[in-house]
Amino acid sequence: MMxxxxxxxxxxxxxxxxxxxxxxxxxxxxxxxxxxxxxxNGQLLTLLLDPSYVTADMTTLGGQGEQIDGxxxxxxxxxxxxxxxxWVRITLGQSAVRGIISRNGRRFEVTTRTGGQFDIKPLAHxxxxxxxxxxxxxxxxxxxxxxxxxxxxxRVAKIAIVVxxxxxxxxxxxxVEKALSIINxxxxxxxxxxxxxxxxxxxxxxDDRQSDPFVYGSVPIETMLRNxxxxxxxxxxxxxxxxxxxxxxxxxxxxxxxxxxxxTACRTDGYDVGISTPYRHDILLAAHEIAHNLGxxxxxxxxxxxxxxxxxxxxxSSQTSQKFSSCTHQAVRLSLESSCHVxxxxxxxxxxxxxxxxxxxxxxxxxxxxxxxSAVVSIxxxxxxxxxxxxxxxxTTQENIECQIGTxxxxxxxxxxxxxxxxxxxxxxxxxxxxxxxxLQGAIDVRSENNSAxxxxxxxxxxxxxxxxxxxxxxxxxxxxxSGAGVxxxxxxxxxxxxxxxxxxxx
Numbered sequence: 492m493m494x495x496x497x498x499x500x501x502x503x504x505x506x507x508x509x510x511x512x513x514x515x516x517x518x519x520x521x522x523x524x525x526x527x528x529x530x531x532n533g534q535l536l537t538l539l540l541d542p543s544y545v546t547a548d549m550t551t552l553g554g555q556g557e558q559i560d561g562x563x564x565x566x567x568x569x570x571x572x573x574x575x576x577x578w579v580r581i582t583l584g585q586s587a588v589r590g591i592i593s594r595n596g597r598r599f600e601v602t603t604r605t606g607g608q609f610d611i612k613p614l615a616h617x618x619x620x621x622x623x624x625x626x627x628x629x630x631x632x633x634x635x636x637x638x639x640x641x642x643x644x645x646r647v648a649k650i651a652i653v654v655x656x657x658x659x660x661x662x663x664x665x666x667v668e669k670a671l672s673i674i675n676x677x678x679x680x681x682x683x684x685x686x687x688x689x690x691x692x693x694x695x696x697x698d699d700r701q702s703d704p705f706v707y708g709s710v711p712i713e714t715m716l717r718n719x720x721x722x723x724x725x726x727x728x729x730x731x732x733x734x735x736x737x738x739x740x741x742x743x744x745x746x747x748x749x750x751x752x753x754x755t756a757c758r759t760d761g762y763d764v765g766i767s768t769p770y771r772h773d774i775l776l777a778a779h780e781i782a783h784n785l786g787x788x789x790x791x792x793x794x795x796x797x798x799x800x801x802x803x804x805x806x807x808s809s810q811t812s813q814k815f816s817s818c819t820h821q822a823v824r825l826s827l828e829s830s831c832h833v834x835x836x837x838x839x840x841x842x843x844x845x846x847x848x849x850x851x852x853x854x855x856x857x858x859x860x861x862x863x864x865s866a867v868v869s870i871x872x873x874x875x876x877x878x879x880x881x882x883x884x885x886x887t888t889q890e891n892i893e894c895q896i897g898t899x900x901x902x903x904x905x906x907x908x909x910x911x912x913x914x915x916x917x918x919x920x921x922x923x924x925x926x927x928x929x930x931l932q933g934a935i936d937v938r939s940e941n942n943s944a945x946x947x948x949x950x951x952x953x954x955x956x957x958x959x960x961x962x963x964x965x966x967x968x969x970x971x972x973x974s975g976a977g978v979x980x981x982x983x984x985x986x987x988x989x990x991x992x993x994x995x996x997x998x
Contacts, residue, residue, distance in 0.1 A: 508611055509531070510601075512588070521539070524540060524541050525567075526538070526540070536611075538571060538592070539569045540568070540581060541940055543567050543675055544688065544690065544937045545566055545568075545690065546675070548691075549561065549692065549694060552696070552728055553698070555702065562584075562665075562668050564668045566580075566671060566675040568580055568678075569581070571594055579591070579593070580675045589601060600774065644835045646686065646832040647687070647690050647834075648688070648690065649733055650689055650736065652695070652736055652737075653705075653738070654737075655697045655737065656698055656706065658738045658768075659740075662769075666696070666740070667696050673777050677778050685820065685823050685824070687823070693732070705722075705739055716764065719737050720764050734757075734763040734784050735763060735764050735765075736764070736766070736777075736781070737764065737767070741768075743768070749765070749766060749770070749776050750766045750780075751780045754822075754826070756829065757826075763784065765780045782802070782803060782819060786822040787803050794818055803815060835936070836856065836863045837857040838856060838929050838936050839942075840854050840868065840927055842870075842945065843946055847911075847913065850911055851908050852868070852907045852927060853906050853907075854896060854899065854904060855903070862900050862901060863934065864897075864934070867930045868894045870891065870892040875914045876911050876912070877913075884897075922948060922949045923947070925947070928942060
């Protein structure tokens, strides 16, 4: 087994700038759900946010496997206003705001201070670590892949998280909130670096030490990892995921702060696990460790030994660029080909009504490589509006049209034009909103902001119309819409460790 231990060689106060929140408001007529504005050094920094995909499908379980209420937090993705190339990952908790802001290739961490203030500072600054390695390999793949400069999101890793009682205690009952803020931030980093999105399927939280199987007393961190592997392997609630990570507050007798097996994502023998303990630079720790699970080694052990400023270098310091090396990209790229990672395809729906009687719906596959094999479009019709005829792949009720879409090749779209028929019930409003949504099947759409749309119909002076349907391909098609709340995950906190060969991280 191979593990790397990271120990601080230098520690100085990290540069940070105090900030205050000057605005937090919902946006009724925007592509984003809300606005969050900071004032820092006399300047305003405005963030546009949407709900994060990372926790959209998450189930929260107690230590006995019982379903419990999820944490009282919200995870968001977004961007800096006016900066299309920026990205943001923010978690809003009961009393804390955490996350990452990426601007012009640099990443900044947002943390909460006392007194209603916040710190915005570089993700790592003036901290240096060293590592020592022991090696024994179990399974390694050495295929070298070419790199693409662009990193569109092409795959989704479904993951699970376990938070033990001591980790919850360490953060005053908010261990789950802490862990999710870390994962939300790491998602942002991984999307930018690898084209990989993270999807938390299950989180298990232990609150009672008496029933917590991870209360060991002082033991080596390797013992904790091996015991966690057994727990993961025999827990039916942790199946069908790419990897599982434990956030533990249990004290270990050695220096490592994280441990995980290398190149084990998607394995079914329980080795697809890693551990993180409370650590000052928890986001970089998690990003480093999960990268080990995905096949990455320390750059010092690869052909990238000169890349001393990258995330997988054994030293993390003020010179760390917060980027991954080409060797890490190659290793992770290979891991993404594993079948347990789900394809990610961006379907977009747009909806327009040029007049009261004609609906134009377009579903587009924005992916440049992958075809979407199946999707369902639903259109909610306002009261008094019907479609009298539909293609064979659609069905209708008085208030809804639902259509099954077949294969859409990369960068292609399907148009449907529907002539609507209206009645004129008493007291009908002058205008009503028509809504549409597209749901991808057999893959995951990690950009939900363009999965829904609205169009407005005006009923002031309507005459009854007949219905006709046509499309650009002389075949039956489906309609949909464009607009809605979006998901993008931003960098968050990740764990540092890898084993099998496994890597431990020292503080």
